[in-house]
Amino acid sequence: MASIKDAIEECITDANAAFKFLVLAIPIYMAYNPVILGAKELAEVQEKMSNVVSYDPWWGLGSIFLLFGLSLITTHNVINSNNMVLPTCNIFSFIFQTIKGVFCLLPLFVLYSIIPAILITQASNFIPENAANLINFVITAIFQICMFSSYILYTKNYSMKEAFNFKLIFETIVETGIGIIFCAVVLGIANLLISGFIIYVFAVFKLIGTPLFIYILSFLTVMNTAIFAHLLAQTGYEKLIKEENKDRII
Numbered sequence: 728m729a730s731i732k733d734a735i736e737e738c739i740t741d742a743n744a745a746f747k748f749l750v751l752a753i754p755i756y757m758a759y760n761p762v763i764l765g766a767k768e769l770a771e772v773q774e775k776m777s778n779v780v781s782y783d784p785w786w787g788l789g790s791i792f793l794l795f796g797l798s799l800i801t802t803h804n805v806i807n808s809n810n811m812v813l814p815t816c817n818i819f820s821f822i823f824q825t826i827k828g829v830f831c832l833l834p835l836f837v838l839y840s841i842i843p844a845i846l847i848t849q850a851s852n853f854i855p856e857n858a859a860n861l862i863n864f865v866i867t868a869i870f871q872i873c874m875f876s877s878y879i880l881y882t883k884n885y886s887m888k889e890a891f892n893f894k895l896i897f898e899t900i901v902e903t904g905i906g907i908i909f910c911a912v913v914l915g916i917a918n919l920l921i922s923g924f925i926i927y928v929f930a931v932f933k934l935i936g937t938p939l940f941i942y943i944l945s946f947l948t949v950m951n952t953a954i955f956a957h958l959l960a961q962t963g964y965e966k967l968i969k970e971e972n973k974d975r976i977i
Contacts (some may be wrong), residue, residue, distance in 0.1 A: 729906065729910050729911040729913070729958045729961035729962050729965075730908065730961065731914065731916075731917055731954075731958065733841035733957075733961070734954045734956055734957035734958050734961070737805075737957060738801075738811050738812055738813065738950065738954050738957055739762045739950070741811060741812040741813045742811055742813075743810075743813075743816065744813055747752075747813050747814070747816070748946055748950055749924045749946065750958050751793055751794075751797060751949045752837055752942060752945040752946040752948070752949050754786060754789050754790050754793055754871065754946075755790045755794075755945035755949060756867075756941055756942050756945040757780060757783075757786045757790075758780075758783055758789070758790045759941050759944060759945055760790075760938070760941050761774075761782060761783050762775050762776070762778055762779050762783065763775050763776065763811035763936055763941060763944075764936060764938070764941060765789050765936045766935055766936035767933075767935060767936060768935060769926070769930060769935060771935075771936075772837040772935060772936065775815075791803075792825060792829070793825075794855050794948070794949070794952045795825060795828065795829065795854065795955070796814065796821055796822070796824065796825030796828070797813070797814060797949065797952055798952050798953070798955070798956040798959075799824060799825060799828045799878075799882055799956075800813075800821065800824055801804045801813055801814070801956035801957060801960070802878075802879065802882040802956045802957075802959055802960040802963070803824075803883070803885065803955075803960075805961065805964075806879075806882060806883050806960045806963060806968060807883070807955050808965050812953075813953060823896055824885065828882075828885070828887065831881060831887040831890065832833055832878060832881055832887075832890060833887075834875050834878065835874070835890060835891070836874055839870045839871070839873055839874040839877075840870075842870060843866045843867050843870040844908040846866050847862070847863050847867075850862055850863075850866070851973045860881045867956050868904070869900065869904075871899055872903055872904040872907060873893075873896050873897075873900065873957065874906050875903070876895075876896040876899070876900070876963075876967060877890040877891070877896065877901050878890070878959070879903075879959060879960070879962070879963030879967055879968075880892055880895070880896070880963070880967060882960070882963075883963075883968060884914075887943075891902070895967065896967075899966050899967055903962065903963075903966045903967060906962035906965065906966050907959070907962060908956035910955065910959060910961075910962055911955075913958070914951065914954060914958060917954075918947075920950065922951070925947070926941060929943075
């Protein structure tokens with residue numbers, strides 16, 4: 728199983744990790760700032776977070792672009808055991824790989840969104856109403872796992888062709904799904920211990936909604952993205968990459 732300890736250690740001790748997190752947190756801060764500045768309670772922050780992209784679309788979409796690039800390159804570096812875990816400071820390489828990733832993976836992500844919507848609509852005509860929610864959840868979960876699997880396969884060599892390896896994806900869907908759920912759970916627990924404590928301190932001193940709180944929230948968002956990408960890389964290597972290479976002659 729993926730190791731949260733390795734993911735955290737390698738992400739925060741990587742070359743210039745603190746500097747990279749601080750810089751990448753700036754556009755996230757700009758997206759969060761107009762939305763939650765002045766919020767007094769955590770419930771108010773949570774309520775307003777869903778409006779980040781719609782409230783300030785340019786900063787919001789820009790933040791999603793940067794986080795996607797950070798995740799993409801981090802996963803690639805970990806799967807290939809590169810010397811660096813996080814992206815280098817070469818902004819041109821970062822932008823190029825992120826744009827390429829968007830164009831290669833966006834059609835797949837759209838496909839994985841449209842198919843379950845069609846299946847759910849069709850299934851609603853044949854299944855009892857009390858079972859509809861369960862069926863919807865199962866169908867959606869299956870295609871979300873497929874989405875993550877395509878993402879992992881793409882990041883290995885930045886190859887769109889490998890991302891379309893549906894045979895491998897469906898052969899390993901159970902193992903990969905368990906691995907991804909495990910990653911989400913362990914990261915959630917780690918956040919309860921680390922991020923939860925920091926947010927609790929700000930809440931005690933009534934500093935929720937201040938610029939410092941928003942920037943720390945931005946910093947934690949960037950760090951969590953990198954850590955989750957590292958966990959996905961570990962899961963992908965164990966469940967997908969080894970399976971893909973088992974029949975190859977090295």
